[in-house]
Amino acid sequence: MIEQFERLPGIGPRTAQRLSLYLLRQPQEQLEAFAAALLTAKRCVGQCEQCFHLATAPLCDICSDQRRRHNQICVVAESRDLLALERSGEFRGVYHVLGGVISPMDGVTPDML
Ligand SMILES: [Zn+2]
Known part of the structure; x- marks a missing residue:
């Protein structure tokens, strides 16, 4: 997950680690909604x-x-x-x-x- 975040523009290793740790602390439903939003955007936009x-x-x-x-x-x-x-x-x-x-x-x- 950290490596994937680091591939985004403007995201360095420390921010990638912080975002990853934040997401891991979130409820499963929230992560599923986040992942679904990414896939829907890519498919529909x-x-x-x-x-x-x-x-x-x-x-x-x-x-x-x-x-x-x-x-x-x-x-x-x-x-x-x-x-x-x-x-x-x-x-x-x-x-x-x-x-x-x-x-x-x-x-x-x-x-x-
Ligand atoms: Zn237009």
């Missing part, structure tokens, strides 16, 4: 057909929201950028998630996004 954000349906919640301004499109690199903007509550348009950034130095060209 895909990409929005329109903006490429995370979605559990063909269109994400933002693209399917008719109250959003669909003539204003904010282009972001990753879904996490979209989520940060959504937390601000300031932008009422829709998004286009590139899935990365163009970086000729790293060999990432526009056709790869």
Whole structure:
């Protein structure tokens, strides 16, 4: 379990150990719910057909929201950028998630996004 946590971004050996020990102290039902949530998310979450954000349906919640301004499109690199903007509550348009950034130095060209 510790090795699996260490594979996650931003999780070092000490945090992996702390999380593992914490989970081992939790009731069996809670661990089963946690494991089921991970598997369900992996199985059910895909990409929005329109903006490429995370979605559990063909269109994400933002693209399917008719109250959003669909003539204003904010282009972001990753879904996490979209989520940060959504937390601000300031932008009422829709998004286009590139899935990365163009970086000729790293060999990432526009056709790869
Ligand atoms: Zn969308």
